[in-house]
Structure formats: structure tokens, C-alpha cells
Amino acid sequence: MFDITTVILFLVCYFAIFYGISKFTNSYGNTKEGYIVANRNAGLVESTLGMIGCWLTGLAMFAGSQQFYNNGWAGYFWFTVPQLLGFLLFAWLTIRINKKVPNGFTTSEWIKKTYGPGVGTIFQIIFILACFGNLATTFTAAFKYIKFIEIGNAEIITGLIVAGTALYSFRGGIKTSLVTGSIQTVLNFILFSVLLYIAVKAIPSDKSFSDFLTGKKQIGDLFDPTLMLTFGYTAALTFFTGPLMSATHHQKNYAQQNFKPWKAWVWGVPAYFALQTIIALVGTAALASGLEITDVSLNQLVLLKSVSVAAVAIFGVAILNVACVIIDAHGNAIASIIANDFVKDKNKSVNVARWSIVGVAFIVWLIAMQNWDLTYIFFTYGVLRVNLFIILISILTTAYLTGRGIFWAAIVMAPLTVYLGLQGIITKTPEFNVIAVSLAMFATPVIAFALSKLLSKK
Numbered sequence: 449m450f451d452i453t454t455v456i457l458f459l460v461c462y463f464a465i466f467y468g469i470s471k472f473t474n475s476y477g478n479t480k481e482g483y484i485v486a487n488r489n490a491g492l493v494e495s496t497l498g499m500i501g502c503w504l505t506g507l508a509m510f511a512g513s514q515q516f517y518n519n520g521w522a523g524y525f526w527f528t529v530p531q532l533l534g535f536l537l538f539a540w541l542t543i544r545i546n547k548k549v550p551n552g553f554t555t556s557e558w559i560k561k562t563y564g565p566g567v568g569t570i571f572q573i574i575f576i577l578a579c580f581g582n583l584a585t586t587f588t589a590a591f592k593y594i595k596f597i598e599i600g601n602a603e604i605i606t607g608l609i610v611a612g613t614a615l616y617s618f619r620g621g622i623k624t625s626l627v628t629g630s631i632q633t634v635l636n637f638i639l640f641s642v643l644l645y646i647a648v649k650a651i652p653s654d655k656s657f658s659d660f661l662t663g664k665k666q667i668g669d670l671f672d673p674t675l676m677l678t679f680g681y682t683a684a685l686t687f688f689t690g691p692l693m694s695a696t697h698h699q700k701n702y703a704q705q706n707f708k709p710w711k712a713w714v715w716g717v718p719a720y721f722a723l724q725t726i727i728a729l730v731g732t733a734a735l736a737s738g739l740e741i742t743d744v745s746l747n748q749l750v751l752l753k754s755v756s757v758a759a760v761a762i763f764g765v766a767i768l769n770v771a772c773v774i775i776d777a778h779g780n781a782i783a784s785i786i787a788n789d790f791v792k793d794k795n796k797s798v799n800v801a802r803w804s805i806v807g808v809a810f811i812v813w814l815i816a817m818q819n820w821d822l823t824y825i826f827f828t829y830g831v832l833r834v835n836l837f838i839i840l841i842s843i844l845t846t847a848y849l850t851g852r853g854i855f856w857a858a859i860v861m862a863p864l865t866v867y868l869g870l871q872g873i874i875t876k877t878p879e880f881n882v883i884a885v886s887l888a889m890f891a892t893p894v895i896a897f898a899l900s901k902l903l904s905k906k
Contacts, residue, residue, distance in 0.1 A: 450761070452599045456608065462768065463612035466628050473620030473627055480797040483621035484553050484784045488705035490626055495704045495712040497630035500720045502696045502777035503531070504636070504770055505582045506589025507826055510745050512728030517735050517747045519679065520663030522670045524728055526680040530688035532717050538691040539713035542701045544844045546709065553788040555698045560789065563843065563851035570858050571840075572785055574832055575695040579778040580815075581829030582694070583808070586774040587816035588825065593767050595819075596749050597760060606816050609771055614809040617776040618802050622703055622784075625776040632769035633723075639766040640726045643752065643759065647733035650755050660736040678878045682885045686830035689889075692840060693833035696781035779808040827881070831869045831888050835862045838893040853900030861892040 476482035490498075515523035549558040556575055560568020587606065594602040617624050648657055662668050667675055691697050691713075701709045734747035741750045752759035780801075787801035835858060842849050865888040872880025 450597050450599045450757075452601055452605075455599055455605060459605070459608050459612060459768075463616060466612075466631075466772070467616040469628055469631065470616040470620055470624045473623040476620045476623040477798060477802075480553075480787070480794045482623070483798045483801055484702075484780075484788060485699070485705075486621070486623040486626065486703040488551075488703060490623070490700070490703040490706070492704075492707055492711060492715070494626040494630045495700060495709075496715045496719065497633045498626040498777065499535075499697070499700060499712050499716045500723060501629040501633040501636075501770075501773035502625075502700075503691070503694075503720060504633070504723065505774055506586030506767070506770065507582075508724060509586075509589055509727060509767060509770055510748070512724055513731030513734070513748050514745050515679075516661075516663060516728050516731035517741075517744055518663050519665055519667050519675055520732075521661050522667045522672060522675055523663060523679060524725075525670060526675070526683045527687065528721065528724055528728075530684045531690060532721055534688045534691040535713045535717050535720070537688075538697055539710035541692060541841070541844055542709040542713070545698070545701060546705075548844060549702075551705075552702050554695070554702075554785050556695070556785055557789045559843065563849075563854060566855040567851045567858075568789075570855065570862075571836065572789060574693065574836055574862075575698075576782050576785060578690075578693055578829050578833050579695055579782045580808075580811070581825060582778050583774060583812045584815045584820070584825045586771055587812050588818075588820055590767055590771045591816045591819055592746070593749070593764060596746060597764065603817055607813050609768065610775060610809045610813045610816075613772045613775045614779070614806050617779065617805060621798075621801065622699060622780045625773075625780050626700075626703070629773040629776060632773050636766050636769050637723055637726075639762055639769075640723065643748075643762055643766070644726050644729055644733070646755055646759050646762075647730045647737075647748075647751055650751060651733055651736045652738060655736050655738070657732060657736055660732050663732075664735055677882065682827075682878075682881045685834055685885045685889050686827070689834050689837040690830075693837055694781070695785060696777045699781045699784050775809060775812060779805045779812075782808050827869050827873060828866055831865050831884055832862055834885060834888040835865060835892045837889065839896055842893065842897075848900065849896055850900040850904055852903045853896045853898070856899050856903075857892050857896035861887065861895060865892070 476486055481487055512524060512527055515527045545555060549555060552558060556568060556572045559571045591602055591606050594605050651657055704712055730748045734741065734751040737751055739750055739754055741747050749760060752763055783801040783804035786804045787797040791797050791800050839849065839854055865884045868880050869884035872878060872884060
């Protein structure tokens with residue numbers, strides 16, 4: 449569909465532009481405070497746009513549209529609204545976090561000091577795996593797009609995207625991520641608005657867009673039993689827990705100390721909802737078009753391909769923006785944990801953080817080459833983070849839990865719930881997914897509380 453030489457030339461120009469922009473943030477790379485938390489003076493607009501960009505993953509690019517195509521507005525509700533509620537919860541908890549960890553760099557460092565190295569290590573692992581999960585879903589989605597446009601050498605193109613992003617994000621740390629990510633997010637508002645217009649115009653004149661808002665399965669009930677069992681319930685819990693259990697949100701909170709940090713997430717809720725809905729409604733247009741679509745996850749691309757090559761190219765630029773923001777934001781979050789929690793000499797922190805981003809980029813490229821199923825990736829790290837969600841809220845707001853209680857509850861329940869969840873996907877038995885998420889959300893903190901009381905008496 450596209451000539452590989454043209455694609456490579458475009459990527460070179462694209463990354464040259466963003467490398468030039470990133471040079472304005474180079475001064476933030478001189479100190480640990482500058483590189484990891486942007487000297488704690490990030491602005492409200494860039495913080496809000498950066499928050500939107502770092503959460504618009506490859507999963508969001510495709511899953512929202514798939515929900516509108518299959519399950520209509522009801523499926524899309526359970527995909528999106530829990531995320532928005534998760535943002536609002538995190539906005540409120542930033543007040544608690546900043547009281548508990550004044551002038552902090554990572555929340556995991558405070559947890560390690562307060563609840564011991566065992567609990568701290570568990571949170572470090574979960575935070576890092578959650579970042580890698582978002583990176584993996586995004587670059588797997590990008591890899592699928594590259595395969596779809598049939599230019600060959602998908603490995604090389606994906607590698608160029610990873611290397612190009614690492615190159616321009618290398619110098620300025622999170623400040624570079626906020627500045628470039630803001631630009632890329634604004635571009636995506638424009639690009640996806642154009643794509644939705646193109647998609648709606650492609651609907652045959654004898655069909656109405658609004659007639660297809662209940663999806664292929666014609667679900668008109670928000671609490672439809674089948675929808676809740678197969679998607680709604682598990683999606684609600686896993687997506688609701690996402691923002692609090694994401695290290696990139698914690699890092700942005702510590703960088704936003706010249707205004708009340710909660711404002712970025714409160715302003716981000718309507719903006720993220722608008723952008724995500726614009727993207728997802730293309731799925732309704734794809735259904736209304738009447739096209740034969742065998743792989744529902746690619747419904748947007750099938751529709752756009754039927755319109756023009758230019759439409760597919762616009763989608764490609766948008767997914768490139770998404771991929772760059774994700775590797776920049778989540779790569780920086782992983783780097784902040786490595787450089788702050790494990791490096792005692794602050795003079796070495798910046799270099800460790802930089803090379804950590806390079807290492808993350810290489811690992812992401814290797815993961816993308818596997819072309820794994822997005823559902824498997826998401827559900828694995830999604831269930832892991834659900835286990836610690838209520839526990840994290842508790843340690844930020846109460847003193848009920850002890851390090852030993854948290855440690856043993858997480859050690860036992862995290863592997864068990866992930867195993868049950870994956871069994872549900874492998875055997876196509878959604879009841880397993882419901883059980884896995886329920887145990888992770890509710891049983892793990894209860895066990896942690898019980899063990900905290902029991903072990904503290906010994």
C-alpha cells in the first residue's frame with residue numbers, strides 16, 4: 449500500500465522535527481530534579497495534554513472502536529467511563545500523595561521506606577510492569593498497523609519509531625515528554641476529527657449513523673447480562689484502577705508542584721473523553737458502512753482503506769503520535785524508578801535514567817516483534833495492578849495495613865489471579881475473568897488486612 453522508502457523518509461523528517469523541538473528542553477537534563485520531575489514547575493496546559501497523551505495507548509486506539517462496532521454505546525461506556533472515574537480518584541489522591549511524599553520523586557520509594565523493602569519491591573515491579581504493559585499494547589498495535597499496510601520490513605519500521613523516540617526524549621527527560629507529547633496530542637485531536645468526518649461520509653446514503661449506535665449485537669441495555677459477563681464487569685474494575693496504578697501519573701504529579709496538581713486530571717477528564725470518543729465512533733461508521741470485516745479489531749482500518757490510501761496514512765500519523773507519546777511518557781516513568789529508587793548517588797541519576805529509556809525502548813521493540821494478542825497483554829498487567837489498588841488507597845489514607853500483611857497477600861494472590869484470568873481467556877470462559885478480577889479487587893486487600901492484624905500480634 450505504501451512504498452517503504454517513502455515511509456522511512458517521512459519518519460526521518462518527523463523525528464528530525466521533534467528532535468529540534470526537544471532541544472529547547474535540554475537544560476532540564478542537567479540535574480536529577482530537572483530530568484525526573486521537570487524542576488517541579490510543569491505548566492497546567494502541558495500537564496493536562498501530557499496526561500491525555502500518556503493514557504491514549506494502542507489499546508485505546510483500537511478497543512474503543514471495537515466496542516462501538518460490537519457492543520455499541522453500552523460497551524463503550526464500560527470501556528471509557530471507569531477510566532474517567534479513575535482519573536478523578538487520582539486527582540483527589542494527589543492531595544494525599546503530596547502530603548505523604550513532599551518533594552518526592554517516586555511513590556514506590558516512599559512505600560519502600562515506610563512498609564519495608566519487600567512491599568516496596570512488589571510495588572516497583574507492578575508499577576514497572578504496568579508501564580511495560582501500556583508500551584507493549586501500543587507497539588503491538590503499531591506493529592499490526594504496519595502489517596496491515598503491507599509495506600514489508602515491519603521490524604525495521606517499528607525499530608525506527610522506537611529509536612527515533614528514544615533519541616529525542618534522551619536529553620530532557622519528563623519535560624521533553626510533556627512538551628512534545630502536548631504537541632502530538634493536539635495533532636491527534638485534529639487528525640482523528642478528520643478521520644471521523646471521512647468515516648461518516650463513507651456511510652451509504654440509505655443508512656443512518658444513529659441507527660447503529662447499539663452495535664452489531666444491538667445492545668440497548670447498559671447492564672445487559674451477556675455484556676457484563678463477557679466485558680463490562682472486568683473492564684470496569686481493570687480500567688478504574690489504571691490511573692492510580694500507573695507510575696507515569698505519579699511522576700507527573702511530582703512534576704506539577706507550581707499549581708494544584710489535581711487540576712490537570714480534572715481538566716483532562718472531558719478532554720480525554722472527547723478525544724477517545726472521536727476515535728471510537730469510527731467503529732460505528734464501520735458497522736454502518738456494511739463492509740465485510742473479518743477482524744473486528746481492525747474495523748477502522750478496513751473502512752478507511754475502502755475510502756482512500758490517504759485516510760489510512762492519516763491514521764498512521766496518528767498512531768505514530770500515540771506510540772511516541774507512550775514510549776516517552778512510560779519510558780520516563782520506568783527510568784525515574786530505576787534512577788531514583790536504585791541509584792544512591794544523585795549525580796549519576798540522570799545518566800542512569802537516560803540509558804534506562806534506551807533499554808526500555810529496546811525491550812519494547814523486542815516485545816512488539818512477538819505480535820502478541822492485545823487481550824493477553826492487557827489482562828495480565830491489568831489484573832496485577834488490581835491486586836494492589838485498594839491496598840495503595842489504604843496506605844495513602846489510613847494506617848490499617850502492615851508491611852508483612854501486604855507482602856504475603858500480594859505474593860499469594862497476584863500469581864493466582866493472573867493465572868485464573870489467563871485461563872479464562874485461553875479457555876474462553878469469561879466466568880474465570882470475573883472471578884480473577886473480583887479476587888484481585890476485593891479478596892487481596894481483605895487478606896492483607898487480616899494478615900496485618902494477625903501477624904502484628906505475634
